[in-house]
Each structure stands twice: as C-alpha cells, then as structure tokens.
Amino acid sequence: MTEKTPLRLFNSLTRELETFQPIHEGEARVYTCGPTVYNYQHIGNMRAYIFADTLGRTLTHKGYKLTHVINITDVGHLTSDADAGDDKMEKAAAREGKSAWDIARHYQEVFEADLERLNVRKPAHPRATDYVESMIEWAKQIEDKHCYLLESGLYFDVSTVPDYGRLARAVTDEGERRIDEVEGKRNAADFAIWRKTPPGETRQMEWDSPWGMGAPGWHLECSVMSAELLGHPFDIHTGGIDHREIHHPNEIAQNQAHNCSADSGARIWMHNNFLVDRRGKMSKSSGEFLTLQALVDKGFHPLAYRMMCLQAHYRSELEFTWEGLEAALTRLKRMVMSVERLADAPASGSTDHPKLQPALAKFGAAISDDLNTPIALTALEEVLATKKIDPAAKRAAIEEMDAVLGLDLFGLTRKDLRIRPKGAQITEEDIEDALARRKAARAEKDFATSDAIREELAAKGVEVMDGDPLGWEWKLS
Ligand code: AMP
Ligand code: ZN
Numbered sequence: 001m002t003e004k005t006p007l008r009l010f011n012s013l014t015r016e017l018e019t020f021q022p023i024h025e026g027e028a029r030v031y032t033c034g035p036t037v038y039n040y041q042h043i044g045n046m047r048a049y050i051f052a053d054t055l056g057r058t059l060t061h062k063g064y065k066l067t068h069v070i071n072i073t074d075v076g077h078l079t080s081d082a083d084a085g086d087d088k089m090e091k092a093a094a095r096e097g098k099s100a101w102d103i104a105r106h107y108q109e110v111f112e113a114d115l116e117r118l119n120v121r122k123p124a125h126p127r128a129t130d131y132v133e134s135m136i137e138w139a140k141q142i143e144d145k146h147c148y149l150l151e152s153g154l155y156f157d158v159s160t161v162p163d164y165g166r167l168a169r170a171v172t173d174e175g176e177r178r179i180d181e182v183e184g185k186r187n188a189a190d191f192a193i194w195r196k197t198p199p200g201e202t203r204q205m206e207w208d209s210p211w212g213m214g215a216p217g218w219h220l221e222c223s224v225m226s227a228e229l230l231g232h233p234f235d236i237h238t239g240g241i242d243h244r245e246i247h248h249p250n251e252i253a254q255n256q257a258h259n260c261s262a263d264s265g266a267r268i269w270m271h272n273n274f275l276v277d278r279r280g281k282m283s284k285s286s287g288e289f290l291t292l293q294a295l296v297d298k299g300f301h302p303l304a305y306r307m308m309c310l311q312a313h314y315r316s317e318l319e320f321t322w323e324g325l326e327a328a329l330t331r332l333k334r335m336v337m338s339v340e341r342l343a344d345a346p347a348s349g350s351t352d353h354p355k356l357q358p359a360l361a362k363f364g365a366a367i368s369d370d371l372n373t374p375i376a377l378t379a380l381e382e383v384l385a386t387k388k389i390d391p392a393a394k395r396a397a398i399e400e401m402d403a404v405l406g407l408d409l410f411g412l413t414r415k416d417l418r419i420r421p422k423g424a425q426i427t428e429e430d431i432e433d434a435l436a437r438r439k440a441a442r443a444e445k446d447f448a449t450s451d452a453i454r455e456e457l458a459a460k461g462v463e464v465m466d467g468d469p470l471g472w473e474w475k476l477s
Helices: 043-061 088-096 100-117 128-146 172-178 218-230 247-259 292-297 302-310 322-340 354-368 373-385 391-405 428-443 447-459
Strands: 008-011 016-019 027-032 065-070 147-150 153-156 191-196 214-216 234-240 266-272 275-277 462-465 473-476
Touching (some): 008 266, 043 275, 043 292, 065 218, 100 302, 128 153, 128 191, 128 214, 128 218, 128 247, 153 247, 214 218, 218 234, 234 247, 302 322, 322 373, 354 373, 354 391, 373 391, 428 447, 447 462
Parallel strands (some): 027 065, 027 234, 234 266
Antiparallel strands (some): 008 016, 153 191, 462 473
16 A cells, blocks of 8 residues: 655755655655674664664655665775774774775675664665775866865865755854864865875775875765765665764765755755763764674564664664663564464455554554654554454554564564573573473473472573463563
C-alpha cells in the first residue's frame, strides 16, 4: 500500500518542516555521509544509519523508488577538522601493523555486517578511493575561481560563494573559533580540497594531481560522489548533527562553486541528533566507546538497539543506558511473542479491516510527521493488541508497519532474542534441556526434582521465571 498523507520533513537549511516533493517524479534520491573506516563504528554512529534507513524505508512506503547511497570514506582524512593533525587511516595502519588499504577493507566489512545486524537495508556503498579521478576533475574545474595554492595543498576560499555557512548559521566569530589556522589561509573557514604529501614523505594512499602527489580533502568526496551517483540537485542529504556545522557547509560551498549556482546541491538537509552517555556525546576520540558487538557480548540482540533508537525522535538527543536498552529489549520481546501467535496466518491478507483503521491512520500520520517513530511504535502496539480480528488482516497491518520500522518482527524468534552473554557458563541448549526435564517432573508432581533443577540452573546464573507475565521462562542473571 502506498501511504497518502504528505510526508513532512525538517530541513536544516530552512530550519522548518517542509513537504517532501521529489525532484524526479516518483523517485527519491538520498545521500548519507558514511563512515571513515579506520576504526570500529560506535553505536552513536550506527544511530545515524538507523535514522537514514528509517527515512529510506518511509520513502519506499510512500511509493517512491528509492536510490540510497552511503559512501565509504576509505581515504584517510585528518584527525582535526582544521586540516591539521595526522592522517587517520595511516595512523590506524601504524597502530595495527597493517597496510592502510587492509585497514579500510577490514573496517568496511565490520561496518556492513553491523548494518545487516541492525536490519538496515543494503544501500549502495561506493568507496571514495574509486572516485579520486573524478575529484581531481572537479577540483580542476573550480580551481581558478575558488581556490588557492599553499605549501600544504589546494584550499577553497569560502568568500567566493554566496552565504557561506548558511546551513550552520555560523557567524564569523564562531567560524574563527572553530577552525584553527593553516599558515596562509585567507579565511579561517577555508578548507583543503587537495592535501599535498609533505616533501620527503610517501604516503600509502596518495595520487598524482596537478597540485602534486597527495590526497583529496574529505569534503570533496561527498560533493563528487553525490553528483555522480544521484545528480545535482538531488532530494535529501543526511548526516549526524555535527556535519551541519562544517562538513555540510563545505560540501555546499563546493557544490555552489562547481554548479555555478547558489543552490546547495540537495533540496533537503536532514541531521540526526547525538547518542550521548553520562560523559556527553559518544565519540571515537574520547577513547572509550561502545560497539554493537559490545552490546551483543552483554546478551543484547542488535535489534534491541534499533528499538531503542526508534523510541526517540531522531532530532532529540538520546541517552544510552543499559537500563534503557534492557527496556527496549523487553518491548521487542513482547512484540515478537505477540507476532509469534500470527505465524500461521496467511501472508497475503489485506489491511482493509475497520478495526485496524484508527491505528493505521495514526501510524501514517506519525511517520509522515518528520518520522515520528515513538508514536508509530505505539500504533503498532495498538494493532498487536487488537482482538477478535481476522489474523491475516492483522498480520498484513503489522508487516506494513514493520516495513517502515525495520524490527524484523516476522523473522525474529524468541530464541534469537535470548543471546547468551560472552563468558556465560551454560549454553542455550543445556538450559532448554533442563527446563524440559523440569517441566516433566512438575507434570508428575515431582517437586523435589523440579526444585533441584531450578537450583542447579541458579548456580549457573540462570533464573527460571515461573509465572513471568512475558512467558519468557528464563533469563541470565
Ligand atoms: P564519522 O565516521 O565520525 O564521520 O561518523 C559517522 C556518522 O555518525 C556521521 O554522520 C556522524 O555525524 C555520526 N555521529 C558521530 N557521533 C555520533 C553520536 N554520538 N550520535 C549520533 N551520531 C553520531
Ligand atoms: Zn559527507
């Protein structure tokens, strides 16, 4: 079914909700800034991709043919936004005793596996290193009017484009504080288009160019790849809210220069807010960060994290706590158990049932209102709670909603959600086996054996949950 309510999205450029109008009839083209693959992604980064995937799923639900690109930054950009510091990729290579290329491939693979575990639909994943020629061409075209050469490379002069920083709403003072100097920069916010390899050095990743051996500046790749893969202007550009301040204004400046137009290059710019913990924004530079695998090692299914993200609006900060994740897991368990009862319902049902209409309407209105997933989840729960209704219709409604939310409710089982924490003493099979023996003992009113089995399990850290309202039977304590 295609959803009829007009889709309204918050555009960071205008700071207003706008009705989505595709540039190409019936199509939606979305570009999401992808990861720099020099390290593991943390769960804060993954929030950005869960958001982008929810947007993509919503556009599909609305009937648009979606083209979604998440680029892979495998060219090392620098550890500071101000074109100073070390090359991230080469630094990681030195740390791990591998080549920069191996580092990039390895972390790209881990990233893609994490996306899959979070049920993010597979978008296109072009690699920046495959587009370096196009980046050089682009730089050549803007060089005369917009760039200048310094010892360290080719720089973009931000005063040559109209209204630089409009997206960030930055005032000059802030700009000056934000970016520190490379000797000879004309404006504090000027940025590298091409970084020259310092004399006497060789980099593992470097290319020949009219400005000497070196590597493209980070911002350049997104302008070039989005133009090449989606055409300019395209519909929606997404990223984390930090990109609203520097990376995206710089992309916009390049687009304006290259396209000889004041247009930003994309119609709508959308930004997810941060995942934070008690110390503030989760970040790679802060040293300690959580990966998706760390959650799994503690016994949490990756989709419990997706649920946690969906419970907050993407424009709100989300605080990560283990209690919060536990609650999200419980909510997911309830949904999966309720859906299990529909496993035998025919899969080809129609949602056209009067009892379902209020929840479907609520769901449609919620996602159309700038992806209000917290409300959409409650609409899904209303469907799950609907009684005395044709199971095929109920199933169809749940499938339709889950196509947007991506919780894989018909694929997940109770068993999938029972992940044994790393280092647990006992396997799921042994637990199930002990529980079966206990059930048999109880059926024969042999309570001594039943109690003995319960204690045996407790000694191994498994709590048997007789009379658990969720009917979950056991948990690891
Ligand atoms: P990076 O690999 O650092 O370029 O980050 C990849 C994506 O994750 C970007 O869109 C960032 O804006 C986003 N991001 C980084 N930290 C967080 C965070 N703590 N919460 C949400 N998104 C984040
Ligand atoms: Zn980007």
